[in-house]
Amino acid sequence: MTERTALISGAGIAGVTLAHWLARDGWQTTLVERAGDLRSSGNPVDIRGPALPVAERMGILADLRAVATHATAVRLLDPDGRSIARIPVPSRDGEIEVLRGDLAQVLWSATKNDAELLFDDTITGLRQDPDGVDVTFERAAPRRFDLVVGADGLHSAVRRIAFGPESAFSEHLGLYVATVQLGGPPDNPDEVVLLNVPGRLLALHPARGEAGAAFIFRHPQISDLGRGDTLRQKQVIAEAYRGVGWAVPAILDRLKSIEDLYFDAVSRVRLDSWSRGRITLLGDAASSVSLFGDGSTLAMAGAYHLAKALSQAPEDLGVALRGYESAHRRLTTPKHRHVHRVAGLLVPESRFALSPRNTVARVFSREAAGR
Ligand SMILES: Cc1cc2nc3c(=O)[nH]c(=O)nc-3n(C[C@H](O)[C@H](O)[C@H](O)COP(=O)(O)OP(=O)(O)OC[C@H]3O[C@@H](n4cnc5c(N)ncnc54)[C@H](O)[C@@H]3O)c2cc1C
Structure with missing residues (x-):
């Protein structure tokens, strides 16, 4: 059999995991x-x-354990920064x-010798026939592949080009x-700290000696917010957390000089079918x-499911892609069902929703402390 060729758009968690498994199965990947690095x-x-057996079979479990974070508890604060509950992380x-x-x-590190990587580029066109997919890029010369995989995240270019506009598949969940990484040591290296006020959450994580912050907040969809517009994103955060007390003003001040910000809408992506031909x-x-x-976890497991299905039906891509989808939907469908409930627990919308959540947390906290 001639070597099969695959193009994966996106060198994130899913894309790199898939490249690893395809290379093992003899694909030229x-x-x-899009990013420059x-x-x-x-x-x-x-x-x-x-994802654990996938990591184990990739031989990276020890490397992951070596960089693991070690938070042993989650502490909930009231809006003034007083402790409400401390729940051990099992x-x-x-x-x-x-x-x-x-x-x-x-x-x-586990994949780099097995795949070609084109940085700072993106797919601009996809045209398929029964034998392959012709691909055009923003910078690289056009090429033809047996298989194209869109592992390019929430705002996938492959999905837009081959399936339709993002608005048809992506539902903004109102958050x-x-x-950001704050660049200084955490106050407590063992605890994740959560400060909730209605509609807003600030989570502070200790990770490998450095404090990280996550702002998760309810906000209507901002249609004209450019993805690379860090300045405007910081303004949206500052606006959303205006008036919140405790350490928040100092963290917002610190945010002004941080360049590496991850900012996105919390969204649920749903499609009737994940594949169109090749x-x-x-x-x-x-x-x-x-x-x-x-x-x-789902990104790594999905990559493994896809590679496994392709190796089980090497002569029939349609059978393989249907097999991948039916195996992996068993994991994603239940997650999709519970998103609104989880969002309500993580970022209660009102004082009436926050209060029972905190009461439950207090009960857990007392039980954990043996009181
Ligand atoms: C830099 C970064 C930081 C993140 N931080 C967090 C976080 O703090 N909390 C959280 O919940 N989730 C975060 N995520 C999202 C999280 O990684 C994913 O939800 C999850 O890991 C699923 O992985 P994925 O591979 O499907 O997508 P991602 O990990 O998002 O990877 C997608 C990859 O595709 C690339 N890409 C996007 N568009 C194109 C294009 N047109 N052409 C080529 N490549 C493209 C992206 O640069 C990225 O490398 C982050 C994602 C990124 C890229």
Whole structure:
């Protein structure tokens, strides 16, 4: 059999994991990444459940454990910064929490010798026939591939070109998320601190000696907010957290001089089918439930499901892509069902919603402390 060729758009968590597995199965793989390098920002993410055996088979578990964060408890604060509850974080079945940037680096180290990487470029056109896909790029010369995978995140270019406009598939969940590394040591290296006021959450994470902040807040969709417009994004955050007390004004002040900001709408992506002929979607591009802790786990598991399905039906791409979708939807569909409930717990909308959430947290806290 001649070597099969795959183009993966997006060298994020899903794309790099897939490149690793396709290379193992003998594919000649090219990654095209819009950014000029492998961006390393982001707050901690969890590698759990179905992603753990994937990491193990990739031989990266020890590397991930070496960069794991070690928060042992979550502390909830009232709007004045007084402690309401302290809930120990249970360690579950080998689950590992790492900074998103560390995960991206570890995955890339395991993959970099097996795939071609085109940085600072993006797909501009896709034209397929029964035997292949002709691809045009913004910068690179046109090429033809057997398979094209859109692993280019929430605002996927492959999805837009091959499936239709983002608005047809992406539902804004009424929240935005922004994450930054604050550049200084955390107050407490063992605790995640959550400060809620109605409609807004500030989470402070200790990670490998540095404090990270996540702003998660309710806000109507901002249609004219450019994705690279960091200045305007900072203004939106400052506006949303105006009047919130405790350490928030000092953190907003610090934010002004930080360049590496991750900012996005919290969105649910849903499509009836993830594939069109030889073009398929993976990770957030196919099924984002961004924010709710499982994005990276689902991205890694999805990449593995796709590679496995392709290796099980090497002669029939249609069968393989249907197999991938049916295996992986079993994981994503339940997550999609619960997004509004999780959003309500994480960022209660009103004082009436916040109060029962805090009461439950106090009960947990007392039980954990044996009182
Ligand atoms: C820099 C960064 C920081 C993040 N930080 C957080 C965080 O703090 N909290 C959180 O909940 N989630 C964060 N995320 C999202 C999180 O990584 C994903 O939800 C999850 O890991 C699913 O992975 P994915 O590979 O599908 O998407 P992603 O990890 O988002 O990867 C998509 C990749 O595609 C690239 N890309 C996008 N458009 C194009 C294009 N047109 N052409 C080529 N490449 C393209 C992106 O640069 C990125 O490398 C972050 C994503 C990025 C890129």
